[in-house]
Amino acid sequence: MSTTLPEKPGSPENSGNPAEPLDVSGYSVTRCAWVATGPEQAYDLLSTVSNIGLWSPNAIRAQYEDGAGPWAGAWFRGRNRRGDSEWDSRSQVQKAERGTEFTYTVLGSVPVPIVRWRWTFTPYGQGTRLAQTWQLLAADPVLGTTYAELDALRDQTAASMEDTLVALAGWIAGNPAA
Helix, strand or coil: CCCCCCCCCCCHHHHCCCCCCCCCCCCEEEEEEEECCCHHHHHHHHHCHHHHHHCCCCEEEEEECCCCCCCCCCEEEEEEEECCEEEEEEEEEEEEECCCEEEEEEECCCCCEEEEEEEEEEEECCEEEEEEEEEECCCCCCCCCCHHHHHHHHHHHHHHHHHHHHHHHHHHHHCCCC
C-alpha cells in the first residue's frame, strides 16, 4: 500500500492546468537577531533605505522618491541582485512606527504588491531584538513559475536575511555612535 500526498493547489500535477496561479500563502520567512543599539536607533538605520546596501548581499541600493522619507505611503526604488541577475524594484512603505515597526511592499511585474518585508524592533537587555519577515503576497513570473522555483527563492531569501542580520549586527558593533 502506498500513500500519496495531494499536490499543491495550482500545480500542473494537481489541476492539469499550468496556467492556474500558484498558491503562495505558505511562503513566509522570519529571522531574528540581537543588535547592540536601542530600538529607535535600529529603526532609523533600517528605515533610511539608502543604508541597505551596507548590509544586504542582494539589495544593492535604494532611495526614497521625490524627497520622501520613512512614512506610510512613501515610495522608494531599489536595485537588487540574485546570482547573475539584477533588477530594479519599486516599493511602498506600509507602516512606519519609529522604534517599533517598518513594513513595506514590493511591486511585481504588474503594479501590484507581490512581497511584504517587515522589520520589528523590540527592546531586549541593552539592545534590540530585530525580527525581519519576508512574505510572498502574490504569484509573479519574476519570482518563479513553479513551486520548486518558489521553494528555492524562499531558501535563498532566508540565507540572505541571515547574512543581512549578521552584517547589520557587526556594523552596529563597529559603529556604536551611529
